Amino acid sequence: MQIEGAILDIDYLLDKERGLIRVTFKGGDGKAYELFDGGFWPYFYLLPNAEMDADELMRLLSGVDASAKEVKAVKKRVGGVESTLYKVVVSSPLEVPKLSSRATRYGMCYEYDIPFAKRYAIDNDIVPLSSYVAEVEERDGRLFIKSMKRSNGNAVNFNILWFDIEVYNPLGVPRAGKDPVIMISYSYKSGGRSGASVLTYKSIAKDFVHSVKNEKELFSEFISKVKELDIDIISGYNTANFDIKYMLERAQLLGISFNLSRFEGDTKLEKHGLVERVKIAGRVHVDMYNVVKFISIVGATENILRFNNKTLKSVYEAISGNKKTTVEKTDIFKLWDGGRKELEELAEYNLSDSLALQKVYDTFSPITIELARETGDVLSDVAVSTTGQLVDYLLMRHAAMAGEIVPNKPDDNEMRKRERNPIEGAYVKTPEPGIYDNLVVFDFRGLYPSIIISYNIDPATVCKDCADYYESPLGVKFNKERGGIMPRILKEFARKRISIKQQYKKNPDDVYLGARSQALKILSNSFYGYLGYARSRWYSRDCAGSVTAYGRQYIKDAMAAAEQNGFGVLYGDTDSTILLLGNKDKDAALAFLKGFNSKLPENMELELEDFYRRGVFVGKKMEGGGGAKKKYALISESGRIKIKGFELVRRDWSKIARDTQRRVLEIILQEGNAEKAAAVVKSVIKELREGKVKLSELAISTQLRKGIGNYDVKSPELAAAKKAVERGQKRRDEVEHAVISYVVTKRGSSISDKAELEEFADSYDADYYINHQVIPATMRILKELNFDEDELKGLGTQKKL
């Protein structure tokens, strides 16, 4: 039997002690198929220390917990050197770590940590989300793959569901042990159909609301919908860390199963460092929060998204230009307990989150999908990957195709060594702080990728004695005669981008063309970071250091040329420079650009980023030699605001600190008036000194994330909670794992001693709020404008800007 369609996901089952590859295949007929490949086995390589034959190694490796299924000699290049290795094949992926650690006695092991499903995709050159024809046969009630070939079939339409839950939260933070899920909204596209609905168990007179009996039914109805709509991709916002996690906990408490899977397997959470992820057998979970955080900070939305918090609301507003209705999160339980109007408001809010999410998905998923197609990684992994991990995977694929052994990840010692020796970063010219009019910004297009291509920079091309080479400003030689994976991939990407741009001109409505170009840009720009990333398999100090060294040379040249042409050079960082037009006009700036570019190598180009009406410049003083921070705010002629490097304080700061910081930033951006901003800070400090500020403005909210007895260090929030429990003002369970709102009072010596729960505080420590809250929050911005603390506190005189 033949099926035409696309691969949605690849994983494996442990089937009778062996790993069995499973492919979730979406047919062009709209049906999803669970396909297996019984002919693929896990393996790793061993480069032996001493001569031994394959049979001997097989015998040496056999043990009670794991044994080799097969050992055979293969020829591969290890670090560019032709070598004979043993390929040790096993039955189960679980045997690989066991056998490879045993095998280290006999030599160096390689490729022992490549996940089985990825190994399968790499070795079979399978690219998910592209068209394939699968030849399959049925055995034991399962469909087995006989062959799988690329085809030119039509794009497959996936069935997608976007969802969001609401939770009853009388104490602020919902507690899965107590607080029920009260509503689930979803919208979907499935087959030719689309729709949106809210599920809940109170009766609400809205046509999009569907009522069920209780929370258990809410869950089962949601699961039924996912199954009935035959969903391929389930998307949410922070759903891995919240919605799905919460539903799994609730389901366990309610004694029901919560499994959204399509095929054999669970719905479960996995934690990978910072990122939590959801696995649903046969479907893909795409958490748009992770996508926004890791990948999609590109293009026109870059500044807006960097500047704002990455809440669903702010991301939606940034990309749509529309305002999103919202409710205070802490009011949700009140709306649920309220009357008809309140319930309707809650349902509408719940629905609006799913619809906003759909918009975010439509904006960013094309880039994610193109990243999957370009790297060959599955969507479920791309959606939770950093760009470094994508480059890692891309290089593994290319290395395997070229018969090159994939270098191992560094061990802890090596990693620490790398971290201790940072690579000299980019050139930064710190600007004279101030406010300037009429600016122009020039950027080198893809400076680092261009450098890697132009000078053939790659760990494998570094040479000591070679005849024909490029010598970087660091004195590192790169062999011109040898090819490297990185320049080769980057060249190919550059070529693809040019061809995509031509197609895009003819089909400007094809979002996937634009997305593909963006994806290639994201990947290209990540190679340099990967070369210098401590966990990198292809780490190279020589390469990364040479890239930045060349980069410094180029940007300095551009700045010097601009100065010679009579422009004021205000600022330069890495690959961009900001010039003062002075008495010159735009045409003069463009003429300079043209002249400068005519002298650059072929694939290098300095581009116009934009002209700006005004810029507020803040000079970040460089600490140490490392990468300096970019800090400035620009207003374009069209009113577009571009902000770099300002960090806002987080939620565990007092309201007065956050509000004052926001006001300072607004005044500086909108009015360009630093004096006025400083005056606001001074007046807030004055009010604090005079004791006029309400305690609610001063409360600091921090969650106690552990049990009260499990702390080693007495933090202010812990101290405040403990005191309240000891005095009998609070029960232990009321403060444990809860968000603690405390005020720093006058009584006590350390901050912890002074901390009291907001409701029991009767004074505040003005010095603390001035020196530890308002001043640090606002000085993040104002110190860059050469204000100092004493001056804000009214103790000194103002420095000149």
Add this chain to the structure above:
DNA sequence: AAATGACGGGG
């Protein structure tokens, strides 16, 4: 100076 713990997103 080193260790500890929280945030981020979500409700």
Add this chain to the structure above:
DNA sequence: GTGTACGTCATTT
């Protein structure tokens, strides 16, 4: 899960 995971900041020890 072919495991061992982010970067930064404030406060305590």
